[in-house]
Amino acid sequence: MSNVLRIAIVDPSDTSRTALKNMLLGLDIVWLEAECSRYEFFSDVVTQTKPDIGIVCIDSNPDKGLKLVETLRDTSSECAILVVSSSNDGQVILRAVRAGAKEFLTQPVRVEDLVSAVDRISTQKFGGGSGGTRSCHVIAVAGATGGVGTTSAAVNLACVLASEPRNxxxxVDLDMALGDADVFLDAIPDYTLVDVAQNISRLDFSLLKRSLTKHSSGLYLLPRPVQLQDASLVTPDDLTRVLGLLKATFTHLIIDLSKSYSELDFVALKSAKDILLVTQLDLPCLRNVVRLMMSFGEVEGLKDKVKIVVNRVGLGSGEISLKKAQETMGREIFWQLPNDYRTMVEVRNNGVPLIEQAPKAGITQAFITLADTLSRDEKGKDVDPAAAAAGAGKNASWLGFLSRPKPKGK
Known part of the structure; x- marks a missing residue:
């Protein structure tokens, strides 16, 4: 899981500042929060934006730059300082360290050196992910075919996660043509993915949240564009930047993929920690799972992130058995969601998620336990194989739900 760190840079030189800025924009482990061209203004910038890392390029005026580092050390101790200079003189490096710099990089900065420095600062600052990090658990929800309940799964999992106050x-609705996550939430968004993508360079954290639609469960929604022709306005690079900002802002990012497995979908798949592949117990779906896994296997690391979720278990006597399904797919089933047609139709038509409309229903319990299982896995805690295999079935305990806090806004 990526720990996305906010960065502010100061460099009076437009040339070197632009080069460093472009390098930072290409990294999904950081978010460029602010840039400044004057040493005397940078302390105020850090005070206002509170970045995790402040990069000070000292070549324009080493004395003034190092004095700034001392000031930041005394006034903004939570901001780790990284000094950049074209000089590799030992005395300059020693002065930077004594002034309070955590890292020193030599110009021209190599991307691998920058990544290593950021990783070391992250470890020093947050203890290697042991707590207090701006970690974001990215979950991509994909479908073996259309109509298997991908959006239902994405929306209801997201709402369950959002009902926890700590989350x-x-x-993000990535079905650019026919996405309907907003309908599931009975929401009328003011802005869409296109609006955010086209203004990404001007957005900060507060503006981003105002561009999203907030649901009563606490969930924020970034919907697909309104007009079909606007779908082409979002490029893979745009989406990478949008996901980077969202990862720096939220603890959980749920992405509802389209069924076309487009370039945008693969951007989301690559950025995800977990890929929930939703299928049903029929032969066309299971064969599609096999095809998709073959394609995912051609992209490094993608196949290993896939978790198979079987939806509508118990749909009818014609279903393929779970054992036969696993043999057909060549994959273990990670989770099962029971068939509850009446409840699902009701919540979809009412635009109300399960956690609010039917909190005690078996299907709701399945999503609650799925969210808990993913969270335990995210934190490196042991996941009970029996519980996962059961997929929050009929014997799932109600005590876990009864002890949970009420959804936000209730």
Whole structure:
């Protein structure tokens, strides 16, 4: 899981500042929060934006730059300082360290050196992910075919996660043509993915949240564009930047993929920690799972992130058995969601998620336990194989739900 760190840079030289800025924009482990061209203004910038890392390029005026580092050390101790200089003189490096710099990089900065420095600062600052990090658990929800309940799964999982006060959750609808996550939430968004993508360079954290639609569960939604022709306005690079900002802002990012497995979908798949592949117990779906896994296997690391979720278990006597399904797919089933047609139709038509409309229903319990299982896996805690295999079935305990806090806004 990526720990996305906010960065502010100061460099009076437009040339070197632009080069460093472009390098930072290409990294999904950081978010460029602010840039400044004057040493004397940078302390105020850091005070206002509170970045995790401040990069000070000292070549324009080493004395003034190092004095700034001392000031930041005394006034903004939570901001780790990284000094950049074209000089590799030992005395300059020693002065930077004594002034309070955590890292020193030599110009021209190599991307691998920058990544290593950021990783070391992250470890020093947050203890290697042991707590207090701006970690974001990215979950991509994909379908073996259309109509298997991918959006239902994405929306209801996101709302369950958002009902926990410690979580901040955003759902991105990546079905650019026919996405309907907003309908599931009975929401009328003011802005869409296109609006955010086209203004990404001007957005900060507060503006981003105002561009999203907030649901009563606490979930934030970034919907697909309104007009079909606007779908082409979002490029893979745009989406990478949008996901980077969302990862820096929220603890959980849920992405509802389209069924076309487009370039945008693969951007989301690559950025995800977990890929929930939703299928049903029929032969066309299971064969599609096999095809998709073959394609995912051609992209490094993608196949290993896939978790198979079987939806509508118990749909009818014609279903393929779970054992036969696993043999056909060549994959273990990670989770099962029971068939509850009446409840699902009701919540979809009412535009109300399960956690609010039917909190005690078996299907709701399945999503609650799925969210808990993913969270335990995210934190490196042992996941009970029996519980996962059961997929929050009929014997799932109600005590876990009864002890949970009420959804936000209730």
């Amino acid at each position: 901040s959750v955003v759902l």
